Amino acid sequence: MNENKKIKLFINNKPIEVEEGTTILQAAQKMDIEIPTLCYHSLLEPYAACRVCVVERKMGEKVDLATSCNTEVKEGMEVFTDSEKAVNARKMNIELLMARAPAAEPVQEIAQKMGIEKTPFEIKDPTEKCILCGLCVRCCEEVVQANAIGFVDRGLEREVSPPFGEPSEDCIGCTACAFFCPTEAITYEDLHERKIIHEEMDLGPSKAIRVPLRQAVPMVPFVDEESCIHFKTGGCQLCEKVCEKEAVNHEAEEKEIELDVGTVILASGFKTFDSKRIPPYNYGRLDNIISGLEFERMVNASGPTGGEIRMTNGEKPQSVGLVHCVGSRDENYNQYCSRVCCMYSLKFAHLIAENTDADIYDFYIDMRCFGKGYEEFYHRLLEEGTKFIRGRVSEITDIPLSEKEEGKLIIRVEDTLMDTVRRVPVDMVVLATGLEPNEDQTELARMFNITTSQDGFFLERHPKLAPVSTASDGVFLAGACQGPKDIPDTVGQAGAAASEALALADKGTFELEPITAEIDEEVCAGCQLCIGLCPYTAISYDKEKGVSVVEEALCKGCGTCVSACPSGASQQKHFRDQQIMAEIEGIFIE
Amino acid sequence: MGNQSFDPRLVGFLCNWCSYTGADLAGTSRMTYAPNLRIIRVMCSGRVDPQFILKAFKEGADGVLVSGCHPGDCHYQEGNYKALRRHRLLSNMLEQMGIEKERFRLEWVSAAEGAKFQKVCNEFTEQIRKLGPLNMNGGKNEQTEA
Amino acid sequence: MSKQKPKVAFYWCSSCGGCEESIVDLAEDILKVTDAVDIVFWPVALDFKRKDVEAMEDNSIDVSFINGAVRLSEQQEMVELLRKKSKMVVAHGSCAHMGGIPGLGNFWNKETIFHRAYHTTPSTDNPDGTVPLEKTKVDGKELSLPRFFDTVRSLDQVIDVDYYLPGCAPPRDIIMNAVQAILKGELPPKGSVLSPNKSLCDDCDRNDSKPEKLAISEIKRPWEVELDPEKCFLAQGVLCMGPATRTGCGERCIEANMPCRGCFGPTDQVYDQGAKFLSSIASILDTDDEKEIEKIVNTIVDPAGTFYRFSLPASTLRRKKMEAIK
């Protein structure tokens, strides 16, 4: 078949030229002529099950009806999409479908458009939605290639079902069938339990092909092998099909890329504190105790609840407790302040107030609103009616001591302003989890020859004079890998790190510390003991002169070779034997 | 031997990147510790020449500490391993010279371990206090007493 | 030095006599020397008494060559006397230079040495337990012996020394060069060691046999291995003090297939020969493992004795701590 062969035809008396193999439906769509469809989907093979797309066609003398979704065009064909014959046939089909699946909205819509009020046929089940379009079966077969569902029975008893009506073992739970179903006869809720599981909500179900985050550079999607259907069944690859640029390639493999660079900025970030480490808070054990990040995900409009604040039973909470300093400022976990939790808790309080009518309780040790505009925001919250309780929460429990605590989460706290221990029953608790160094922080530090400070975050060269530099020349720090910080601080620091790195790259040269080793060739015997000791292979043997020589650009000035040189020929500038000896004498002068 | 009124004189050779910074941290964190250790900064524990240790003992030190980064963490990759090797051999030799091994101590203190530095200082001071003064005078007194 | 021949004195303290021998060994050169100089004091060869020296005018001797370490009060008195009478004093040989082999006595003290020498050596036959005393009465007369110090000292720890002739004993060339320099008056600055300021590897034929990265994983004693006569000793795992020892000896030991023991002492930059060598050796051990390090290090049975074979009294600590001697 010649792919490029053009075919000329007429639709509703208008001429059009399309490629051979095009269906009538596609040709009509090109001309913006609307033909209603139900079982058609551009990504699946046409199936012609609903027969709603029926049109009248004339080929020479022969006039008949055809389903436009699966009928290919022919030279000289004349098509009438809205001829009386076609419309009547379509009406009949819709009426049949209305009888079969009275609850299917798309059928209703088309019926309405066509002016059909009710079906003359007998309605079997008024709640039925399935129109037997087969989209689900085809997608499972063609796209997902899991073959988990099919049609059973025939005629009026026909229905969609997994084999033998049992939940299928072949089902990979991809929910693609629900995605394709035009009438919501299959829904996500059928596939997943209706309950909202906060704990697993952290990043919710994500698309298998997606841009990692909105600020990603480069801003291109990647295929997440964990979720991608193709990597489970070998099928699908829909994304490859729809991408006109043919940029998706499922065969691509992970590659390690080595780059030679002169400067490096470490911006490896942080991890959040795992609240399970505080057993009395019962995080992960009791429902409706969620972490800051989980809450953040929930209130996100693209999150699993569409931005609604919901408890696990799907209802709005009547009262919410916000607990500060979870894992921070606590000798048992991290001594430092995580610096962002007070402010994000306040933000949460504000969002909850906006979203619900819940009573909001905010439990804090101190309110650390140090940034620009932060204190003002706190005051706004005070006015908005959030109840602030000063004191560290000791326990979150579900064991009630009174009737009003029944079915609630009870926050136990010492209110240090009222000098009393309180129990505050709430529906939902949001823990302001702190920031911690990443698990591989020390490994990374070792790799770059830098150190971490007591809190485990990377240590800057000097807290005031070189806050983005490290002990290794050319390695700079940005963001929370150096210590907890909020976004403005991170952006500021990142800018500084970038410009330091650029300045260095631009200069193209390093300034060495003047503490390198030097070998006095008058004294060096060329014994070469020092050579193997240098971790930077900065020393070499000059055979002609019979002495060893230090390459100053390579020497970092550890002084190891100096201490090992048996003849004292090697000396470290500013740390000469003589100088250190004098120092030793000096410190004994009373 | 243990003498509470004896105030040991200790010398510490601390590497710039870890131990000296750790000591600094102890200071900036306002940790109090025995004031007996007098510190000499070197770039790396690998710079500590056994000649310095002997010199310190000769000048009147009752104990000498060499402190560097933890193994694997040396800013210069492996200087501290050289320090470790020298420490072991020198300890053997010091014993032959009548200097107890306890008086020559090697410790790994990272830049983050202000508290460890404090502990090392206190412990070392106490330990040397118990051992008593070293009085390493090279037999000088004896010649003049006719 | 126009008419009069320069006046020269030789004296020995605590030494084996090898250094005296080194002078005699100059063979026919000695005649040139004796021609050129006037020997005014040489107890080993010529009959002079202490009172002869006492009778000399101060600074009347041009050079005194003194060998041996200072172990006895008599030696101290004699070297002090010679210093007064001499314009220049040369420490002759390792013992005068650094204490030498007698200096190893600094691991002990008088009491323990006497106990060993007069009571416990296998060859001791001393049923009465007699020990030398500084003063004894014999037939009503008081006899005296020099005092035996607890600590051996190098010459410069007792008197001011102008030059050093290193070596056990100093080889002929070194002595002849020194004598020539003295006669010509072409001497380096006071306090110099009269031998090149480089270590032995500089002159050692075996230096080229060193591997690119010298590392020792096992330390062997010379008798434990069949020594390759061409290969650097360190590369064979045998401790050679050559890298930490001043050159000028003519590699006598190396040529005899024996590692350097360090008799020439360190170069000028080094404060403590033993400590410096210890540092080098420890640095090139081929392991980072603590246990392994200890294992290797413990195979050096007597590090102090090995590293300070010739230089204990001149070392930083000079001696074993007295109170620690049992």
Ligand code: SF4
């Ligand atoms: S160790 Fe010292 S003497 Fe030996 S080659 Fe190196 S610098 Fe020269």
Ligand code: SF4
């Ligand atoms: S000082 Fe350190 S870095 Fe420099 S040459 Fe010596 S061993 Fe190498």
Ligand code: SF4
């Ligand atoms: S270490 Fe000893 S054998 Fe090796 S080159 Fe030096 S002097 Fe010669």
Ligand code: FES
């Ligand atoms: S759309 Fe053509 S038959 Fe359903």
Ligand code: FES
């Ligand atoms: S830099 Fe700390 S031990 Fe080397």
